[in-house]
Amino acid sequence: MKSKKFSDLFTRLREKHPLVHHITNYVTVNDCANITISAGAAPVMADAPEEVCEMVMYAGALVLNIGTLNRGQIESMILAGGMANDRHIPIVLDPVGAGATRFRTDSAQRLLDELKITILKGNAGEVGVLAGAEGKVKGVDSHGVTGDAVKIARNFARDAGITVVVSGITDIVTDGKRILLVDNGHPMMGSISGTGCMAASVTGAFAAVSDDPVIASAAALAAFGIAGEKAASGARGPYTFKVALFDEMAALKPEDIASGAKIRSK
Amino acid sequence: MKSKKFSDLFTRLREKHPLVHHITNYVTVNDCANITISAGAAPVMADAPEEVCEMVMYAGALVLNIGTLNRGQIESMILAGGMANDRHIPIVLDPVGAGATRFRTDSAQRLLDELKITILKGNAGEVGVLAGAEGKVKGVDSHGVTGDAVKIARNFARDAGITVVVSGITDIVTDGKRILLVDNGHPMMGSISGTGCMAASVTGAFAAVSDDPVIASAAALAAFGIAGEKAASGARGPYTFKVALFDEMAALKPEDIASGAKIRSK
Amino acid sequence: MKSKKFSDLFTRLREKHPLVHHITNYVTVNDCANITISAGAAPVMADAPEEVCEMVMYAGALVLNIGTLNRGQIESMILAGGMANDRHIPIVLDPVGAGATRFRTDSAQRLLDELKITILKGNAGEVGVLAGAEGKVKGVDSHGVTGDAVKIARNFARDAGITVVVSGITDIVTDGKRILLVDNGHPMMGSISGTGCMAASVTGAFAAVSDDPVIASAAALAAFGIAGEKAASGARGPYTFKVALFDEMAALKPEDIASGAKIRSK
Numbered sequence: 001m002k003s004k005k006f007s008d009l010f011t012r013l014r015e016k017h018p019l020v021h022h023i024t025n026y027v028t029v030n031d032c033a034n035i036t037i038s039a040g041a042a043p044v045m046a047d048a049p050e051e052v053c054e055m056v057m058y059a060g061a062l063v064l065n066i067g068t069l070n071r072g073q074i075e076s077m078i079l080a081g082g083m084a085n086d087r088h089i090p091i092v093l094d095p096v097g098a099g100a101t102r103f104r105t106d107s108a109q110r111l112l113d114e115l116k117i118t119i120l121k122g123n124a125g126e127v128g129v130l131a132g133a134e135g136k137v138k139g140v141d142s143h144g145v146t147g148d149a150v151k152i153a154r155n156f157a158r159d160a161g162i163t164v165v166v167s168g169i170t171d172i173v174t175d176g177k178r179i180l181l182v183d184n185g186h187p188m189m190g191s192i193s194g195t196g197c198m199a200a201s202v203t204g205a206f207a208a209v210s211d212d213p214v215i216a217s218a219a220a221l222a223a224f225g226i227a228g229e230k231a232a233s234g235a236r237g238p239y240t241f242k243v244a245l246f247d248e249m250a251a252l253k254p255e256d257i258a259s260g261a262k263i264r265s266k
Numbered sequence: 267m268k269s270k271k272f273s274d275l276f277t278r279l280r281e282k283h284p285l286v287h288h289i290t291n292y293v294t295v296n297d298c299a300n301i302t303i304s305a306g307a308a309p310v311m312a313d314a315p316e317e318v319c320e321m322v323m324y325a326g327a328l329v330l331n332i333g334t335l336n337r338g339q340i341e342s343m344i345l346a347g348g349m350a351n352d353r354h355i356p357i358v359l360d361p362v363g364a365g366a367t368r369f370r371t372d373s374a375q376r377l378l379d380e381l382k383i384t385i386l387k388g389n390a391g392e393v394g395v396l397a398g399a400e401g402k403v404k405g406v407d408s409h410g411v412t413g414d415a416v417k418i419a420r421n422f423a424r425d426a427g428i429t430v431v432v433s434g435i436t437d438i439v440t441d442g443k444r445i446l447l448v449d450n451g452h453p454m455m456g457s458i459s460g461t462g463c464m465a466a467s468v469t470g471a472f473a474a475v476s477d478d479p480v481i482a483s484a485a486a487l488a489a490f491g492i493a494g495e496k497a498a499s500g501a502r503g504p505y506t507f508k509v510a511l512f513d514e515m516a517a518l519k520p521e522d523i524a525s526g527a528k529i530r531s532k
Numbered sequence: 533m534k535s536k537k538f539s540d541l542f543t544r545l546r547e548k549h550p551l552v553h554h555i556t557n558y559v560t561v562n563d564c565a566n567i568t569i570s571a572g573a574a575p576v577m578a579d580a581p582e583e584v585c586e587m588v589m590y591a592g593a594l595v596l597n598i599g600t601l602n603r604g605q606i607e608s609m610i611l612a613g614g615m616a617n618d619r620h621i622p623i624v625l626d627p628v629g630a631g632a633t634r635f636r637t638d639s640a641q642r643l644l645d646e647l648k649i650t651i652l653k654g655n656a657g658e659v660g661v662l663a664g665a666e667g668k669v670k671g672v673d674s675h676g677v678t679g680d681a682v683k684i685a686r687n688f689a690r691d692a693g694i695t696v697v698v699s700g701i702t703d704i705v706t707d708g709k710r711i712l713l714v715d716n717g718h719p720m721m722g723s724i725s726g727t728g729c730m731a732a733s734v735t736g737a738f739a740a741v742s743d744d745p746v747i748a749s750a751a752a753l754a755a756f757g758i759a760g761e762k763a764a765s766g767a768r769g770p771y772t773f774k775v776a777l778f779d780e781m782a783a784l785k786p787e788d789i790a791s792g793a794k795i796r797s798k
Contacts, residue, residue, distance in 0.1 A: 026292045026558045051633035101317035106726035193299035237513025247769025367583035459565035503779025
């Protein structure tokens with residue numbers, strides 16, 4: 001696929017340096033902050049109900065991640081998300097662990113119901129549960145993209161009016177009409193904690209400078225995946241890989257996306 | 267001591283890839299997640315009262331760490347721990363800072379009273395306070411294993427019906443009958459934040475695949491200590507050491523434990 | 533300026549190994565813990581209202597950072613700060629994001645009103661807002677020290693009876709009478725998350741062993757800045773820089789401060 005619109009978006013991200021407001025988990029929050037900076041954006045983390053509406057108004061995108069959710073945090077997400085919707089600020093939702101506990105599934109569902117989510121990014125299991133197709137999309141991570149996974153994601157995106165991203169060896173990006181598949185990335189990205197959360201942060205950064213969530217998501221996943229590919233080449237193990245991942249993301253150039261993005265239409 | 271049962275346990279850990287549920291502090295939580303992955307297990311962090319009972323049911327072990335405790339978190343620990351006890355899922359308790367404040371001492375004591383803890387892992391000061399022998403076990407970190415420390419740990423383990431691990435230059439592992447001493451590790455492990463918490467995570471990973479908490483604890487401490495020894499060899503300072511620690515833990519092989527474990531019976 | 537009193541203070545810090553109690557944000561807390569250790573002090577993070585007063589009594593300094601503030605945390609800061617004031621333990625306040633939201637501005641103001649803060653450390657925007665000179669001190673980060681910034685900081689310090697540190701390419705340190713300017717540091721310190729928070733931690737470590745907050749602040753900023761300069765020399769990107777920053781801070785010697793500190797009186 002012609003990669004110019006993806007690399008141009010990266011150029012724009014680096015020029016605009018948008019603020020990405022995160023309400024996220026305390027496990028990988030530092031990684032999310034650093035990858036956001038490396039991508040070319042500015043992170044802010046704030047979750048107090050007293051301030052989230054004010055903070056999100058400065059932001060180019062809002063990233064909601066339920067990795068270590070609690071009741072108060074979900075309320076803050078609803079507050080911040082409502083303001084983001086009013087201001088047409090894109091929202092990326094990472095429904096970490098949806099399907100694992102009822103609290104996670106219900107909270108993710110509530111965020112989808114009460115907010116206009118722009119991009120829902122999860123693995124096959126998480127997206128499958130929220131699409132009401134539990135179990136049917138399992139196996140994508142290990143077996144590649146099945147026809148089922150693409151169809152479920154597409155139908156879910158169409159019915160919900162959102163962009164759905166299913167992460168895996170091949171990432172699926174769809175708004176119900178267009179379907180893009182992204183083949184960038186490296187198995188070492190699974191050897192550390194936080195790459196899923198970081199992918200959501202990078203997606204937020206790209207979404208902040210684009211009106212097209214499908215293009216923004218695919219560009220973000222390609223950029224982050226290419227950084228992962230480069231980082232893996234010299235890594236002696238998971239943490240030298242992690243260190244290199246931030247360095248490579250920061251060093252990434254639009255032409256790296258133009259030449260290295262593996263994005264195809266389906 | 268014959269190391270085969272320790273190295274075999276590591277083989278089993280890598281094969282089984284158990285989930286280790288953490289309710290832990292926000293300072294070192296990312297390190298705990300990454301060392302769990304490097305050891306061969308899968309971490310999950312969840313502390314909301316609405317979900318901890320459901321989450322722990324998937325886990326092979328539960329790690330409770332009071333490093334940045336608060337009232338709500340202790341309640342979640344009680345809930346998750348109760349379910350873990352019902353399901354015979356081993357619990358590792360790291361009573362960080364017990365003795366430093368009444369809140370820490372009382373909370374650790376309450377967890378010991380209301381739950382059946384499998385492995386209590388602390389430094390000499392923390393364990394001494396909980397054993398009711400405050401002050402008597404001080405000095406182990408700097409002066410090696412004193413007879414007192416071993417005796418207090420053994421008696422405490424016997425009386426409480428738990429396995430007690432006292433970390434130090436020489437780690438003590440005892441269930442009140444058996445006493446194992448582990449001499450692996452490196453002084454650089456004290457030059458970064460989090461190695462104590464990480465040791466508890468690795469202990470949880472090993473406990474998840476073993477019915478013998480004494481063997482699991484000693485194997486875990488030896489494995490983590492050997493990774494520390496290897497990491498120290500090329501480190502230029504504390505953070506290159508930290509980076510290497512995860513890499514070495516991930517690269518560790520059962521034969522490294524077979525050849526490198528310094529575990530002796532007392 | 534004669535650097536001996538700054539390097540002597542570093543010698544004292546390494547000898548005394550003071551405890552630095554942090555009530556801080558969950559984004560950069562691990563970095564704060566590690567830089568505190570690398571500087572030669574011992575970090576403890578505790579924020580439960582049940583224990584903060586007891587914990588701070590062991591400490592040589594208290595660092596308050598509102599990066600991810602919430603209502604309960606501010607109450608704990610008030611409690612711990614009151615005890616610190618009673619015991620004449622110095623308090624460093626980092627009013628992260630003051631000016632960005634009303635909740636942050638009001639919380640920082642409340643801490644200044646209800647506690648005797650020893651050192652207020654912020655960027656030009658944050659300090660300007662709290663000094664009631666919003667907007668007037670903007671541009672220091674990019675344009676160097678303006679006369680306005682120095683004057684506003686000096687007057688604010690004098691009126692509030694505190695030491696004010698304005699971070700920037702040139703850091704300003706003033707107690708209303710003396711004005712020191714610190715030119716150490718490196719642009720790469722802005723390429724990662726957390727250097728501002730870490731600077732506050734290092735300042736707390738130095739303040740714990742000094743009766744002179746102006747000298748302590750300048751010494752801390754010079755030391756941390758020199759570590760940053762050294763770290764930048766071999767860095768391939770932001771995260772290899774980060775790794776090196778901890779290593780260099782740990783390897784720093786008093787003579788590095790004696791020879792490398794760029795501190796001048798104004």
